[in-house]
Amino acid sequence: MKNFLLVVVLVSAALSMTAAEGKWTPQQVLELDRAWLKEEGLELPPERLWDPRSGTGLFSATISTGGCSGGFVSAEGLFVTNHHCLFGVLQEHATPQNDLIAKGFVARARGEELRSKTLRVTMPRRFTDVTTDVLAAVPKNATDAQRSRAIERKSAAIVASCEKQARTRCRVAAHDGGLQYVLQEMTEFDDVRLVYAPPRAVGEFGGEVDNWMWPRHTGDFAIGRVYFNGAPYKPDFFFPIAKEGVKPDDFVMVLGYPGVTYRALTAAEMEERRIWFERRANVYREWISLMERTTAGSPEGAIAVADLSKTLANRQKNAEGQLAGFARWSTISKQRALEAQIKTPALAGLQTVANEKIAAFDHDFLLDHVRMTGNSLALTGPKSLIWAVAVARAATERAKADTERDDVFAARNITRVRDRIEREQKSFYAPADKAHLASFVKMALALPQGQRIAAIDRVFANTDVNARIDQLYANSKLLNLSDRLAMFDMTAAQLQARRDPLVDLGFALSTEISAMNERRDGWEGAISRLRPEWRRAAIAHAGRPIAPDANSTLRVSFAHVKGYQPRDGVWFNPQTTLDGVLEKHTNAEPFDVPDAILTAAATRFDGPWRDPRLKDVPVAFLSDADTTGGNSGSPTINGRGELVGVNFDRVWENVSNDFAYLPLVGRNINADVRYMLWILERVEKAEGLLKELGVR
DSSP states (O other), X not given: OHHHHXXXXXXXXXXXXXXXXXXXXXXXXXXXXXXXXXXXXXXXXXXXXXXXXXXXXXXXXXEEOSSSEEEEOSTTSEEEEOGGGSHHHHHHHOOSSSOHHHHOXXXXXXXXXXXXXXXXXXXXXXXXXXXXXXXXXXXXXXXXXXXXXXXXXXXXXXXXXXXTSTTEEEEEEEETXXXXXXEEEEEEEOEEEEEEEOOHHHHTTTHHHHTTOSSOOOOOXXXXXXXXXXXXXXXXOOOOBXXXXXXXXXXXXXXXXXXXXXTTOOHHHHHHHHHHHHHHHHHHXXXXXXXXXXXXXXXXXXXXXXHHHHHHHHHHHHHHHHHHHHHHHTHHHHHHHHHHHOOOTHHHHHHHHHHHHHHXXXXXXXXXXXXXXXXXXXXXXXXXXXXXXXXXXXXXXXXXXXXXXXXXXXXXXXXXXXXXXXXXXXXXXXXXXXXXXXXXXXXXXXXXXXXXXXXXXXXXXXXXXXXXXXXXXXXXSTTSHHHHHHHHTSOXXXXXXXXXXXXXXXXXXXXXXXXXXXXXXXXXXXHHHHHHHHHHHHXXXXXSOOOOXXXXXXXXXXXXXXXXXXXXXXXXXXXXXXXXXXXXXXXXXXXXXXXXXXXXXXXXXXXXXXXXXXXXXXEEEEEOOOOOTTOTTOEEEOXXXXXXXXXXXXXXXXXXGGTSOOTTTOOEEEEEHHHHHHIIIIISOOHHHHHHTTOO
């Protein structure tokens, strides 16, 4: 626990300098200065947010959807998140004859709610510091690879013991690379149903033109419901709706599960990440174009690749924003200047690891796109290769003792992987996947010596790539759902006896992935040894509290509703309105306002959702909350714990805050809950939902 306390020292003296910076853990919130929290605008005692003895509080109303966040908003299991977070459920149930993606969906009765095949949600229950136990498992004089594997095995054993409890999902999370290890216990629900999603023209209004931009007029919200034993789940805590909304300077909190930030990295490691974003921007740009070309004129194809295309576009533009931020804010050079002031031997070791990663970068970047990971069971590589590798790795890993397996294929996760490769059939469109695979192969064949992917070379070198892909498709049963599910349950010997060319390629790629993972074990072991030393030195030098980097664990950011100045001579107000939606309307994508919205807008000035100060219906607002990817769908609440909005984005100038918080431009974008309520009332006539939400 001593390592953790280093993060929260000097809280009272320093918080005023860093009011909005920090994604604080539930444990840290209870250590923060109460007087400061009250002064900022928190009207509740901190124990109302989280009581570690009972595992309850408003934090327990904050759920994870496995990539996004959300929040319970009714006593009957309703939760609010982003439209793009439940987009996969829309795609799952959409057909060319009933395109729910385009027209949206509202359940008029509970029997109409749409269940997802794969979506699961978890809610927090307990957090336990297990640092001492984890580190005690590392043998004396262990190599870095041995250290990494010892930590993995001990973490897996702790998780296995934890998950003996019913309906429990556990994880040992490393804060800042090993400064602290925390066991996170979550209650898991596998019956999740879509209740409401607006039309795509609302949920994605502005498309990629407006993505990561301000001013914003996107209705990026959706509503789901959690069921338990066939009945709506009744949470102990939920966020009541604040009908009065927010105004400038109001205090807000953003609660959720931010995915990953890089503020604990050294300058050398930040350079490796810069290369990663550069590569992602270029590769994803090509793959987006492929999706567009291969599905042109095909409603079936467009629906199949919709989720993938959306993910690629979002990540590609994010990568461009990260690169722009590196250039504008001189992030790496500033980090080097900081390191010059902090003398610690750990820096040299971390530099060595970064250099080794850069040397293997192109090879590893491509392989990462065909392997399933714990953070993402739906990857952005060609599905034919993802499925081939998944089937091969499932067979290989299943033959090992459970504690020795890749965690993705451990007994606790194997059903999830099987469900995913079944669900992904809905997202498979052969012409698009063939083009995707061809692009992947050509990139692999262009790799320099020393980074070649031998499995790809053996199958595709000195051949017509497209013709070879046609042969693989024609001679493989993997792309047929029933055959693929049968293969998933086979042993390695049974699979290899089939002589299926795609599966054989999957085994060859799996061997190279295993070698890559072995190499990475050494890196991770070194980082777990060196990062804590670096972080202790950095925290001591800062002389103020520093929240750990985001790692998909529950966090809260404290903030205020604020505008900002993105560049000289420009000031952005912190709120947008329905008038702005109508001003952007062009009758063409991505600014084509649905007719139902246009009709309802004619009478929008009557009713409770009109802001008297704005004299209009609010659509979105800014705050200076410290957020990142994974905060999508995070409930934004006021000082009384009431829902005022749903976080869905950051402004363009703030994309690179993953590496450093930037007070002048550090703004997140929230859908105003009053816009959602206005649509539910005036457009959808969803009186039942409004009543359940407590606004009727």
